Amino acid sequence: MTLADKRILLVIGGGIAAYKGLDLIRRLRERGAKVTPVMTRAAGEFVTPLSVGALAGTKVYGELFDRDDEQDVGHIRLARGADLVILAPASATRMGKMAAGIGDDLAGAILLATRAPVLLAPAMNPAMWTHPATRRSLETLRRDGLRFVGPNRGEMAESGESGEGRMAEPLEIVAAAEAILATGTGPLAGRHVLVTSGPTHEPIDPVRYIANRSSGRQGHAIAASLARLGARVTLVSGPVALADPPGVSTIHVETAREMLAAVEAALPADAAVFVAAVADWRTEGDAAHKIKKGTEGPPALSLVENPDILRTVGTGSRRPALVVGFAAETRDLLENAAAKLERKGADLIVANDVSGDVMGGEANTVRLVSRDGVEEWPRMPKGEVADRLALDIARRLAETGTP
Ligand code: CTP
Numbered sequence: 048m049t050l051a052d053k054r055i056l057l058v059i060g061g062g063i064a065a066y067k068g069l070d071l072i073r074r075l076r077e078r079g080a081k082v083t084p085v086m087t088r089a090a091g092e093f094v095t096p097l098s099v100g101a102l103a104g105t106k107v108y109g110e111l112f113d114r115d116d117e118q119d120v121g122h123i124r125l126a127r128g129a130d131l132v133i134l135a136p137a138s139a140t141r142m143g144k145m146a147a148g149i150g151d152d153l154a155g156a157i158l159l160a161t162r163a164p165v166l167l168a169p170a171m172n173p174a175m176w177t178h179p180a181t182r183r184s185l186e187t188l189r190r191d192g193l194r195f196v197g198p199n200r201g202e203m204a205e206s207g208e209s210g211e212g213r214m215a216e217p218l219e220i221v222a223a224a225e226a227i228l229a230t231g232t233g234p235l236a237g238r239h240v241l242v243t244s245g246p247t248h249e250p251i252d253p254v255r256y257i258a259n260r261s262s263g264r265q266g267h268a269i270a271a272s273l274a275r276l277g278a279r280v281t282l283v284s285g286p287v288a289l290a291d292p293p294g295v296s297t298i299h300v301e302t303a304r305e306m307l308a309a310v311e312a313a314l315p316a317d318a319a320v321f322v323a324a325v326a327d328w329r330t331e332g333d334a335a336h337k338i339k340k341g342t343e344g345p346p347a348l349s350l351v352e353n354p355d356i357l358r359t360v361g362t363g364s365r366r367p368a369l370v371v372g373f374a375a376e377t378r379d380l381l382e383n384a385a386a387k388l389e390r391k392g393a394d395l396i397v398a399n400d401v402s403g404d405v406m407g408g409e410a411n412t413v414r415l416v417s418r419d420g421v422e423e424w425p426r427m428p429k430g431e432v433a434d435r436l437a438l439d440i441a442r443r444l445a446e447t448g449t450p
Contacts, residue, residue: 061089
């Protein structure tokens, strides 16, 4: 009963994926949630209020000016009485309206009036999902603190087209809801933790870039573990092939400089964990045109150093109470890790030997280097490293005595 007595307001939006809303109600209720359904006018074209109400075991809300409910300002009451609002499916139009603050129907008014966390499950045609207008809405809504689950890659129900835009499955939405609602209850309740993950891509020209083998698995797993312990987590991720972790607000960047800007914009935080394999160098210049082969032989790439994100934050004026870095080494692991601890202003360095299959692999053998000494952990799956590290962070934060 992971959602026992949680009051979830489920706004079913228009779109073919609305049918998944029926299964979602069932899954949420199985876990103990009390689900109050709201249907937009368009949702009614895809599923009937009768089946929604039967599955939820309660009244279904629909129109903004329902004479009975509006007497006591129904949308405000609905919005205020929820622990979590889920909007599934969220269409491009709905996201655009929300980003602009338009609440011209019951669903829109609730989404504006609520103070509860809001989780969106976008579903739309891949062309609409990648449209710059949708990208803008997405960024605005993320900045406003809304959470997202999906969309996934796959075949679209209506057109058979394949691409990103398919709504997350009901169980994925449930997992995201569980992660969000765990916030406020675990040992990291009330804490904001920042995590960087993945590689960065540094353009050489418009078609080529410098990258590394980081998959983002370890960083993403840490972000998910921290969220499960109740933290509000901001994940700044370089280009990875992984889904955003459930219940984590994820910001996508490409280059080291973009990663630093996103990290600085996300401060203040109680703790920060720098897992990203940031490229140390980028090419000089603006890389605006493709380098042609020409006749002069291979071009000489002139490299300049990227900002060190960990050091900038670890030695900066807005330093979180706890700063954790990673040290990927192929030799002299402990000496290098200890030096990084000092140089970068970290409290803890998680050192791993990457001479084997760690980069991109499933497992990791780490040592924790702090000013108190070294702690060795056995080889274990990255998910387990993440869970143990999240618990360790909770303990260390409690010890710092910061409220
Ligand atoms: N890091 C960072 N920004 C950079 C480089 C590294 O935030 N530009 C962070 C990484 O996220 C990691 C730590 O610094 O937490 C150590 O990264 P690593 O690549 O091992 O260290 P470097 O500083 O690059 O040192 P070296 O290349 O000499 O090993």
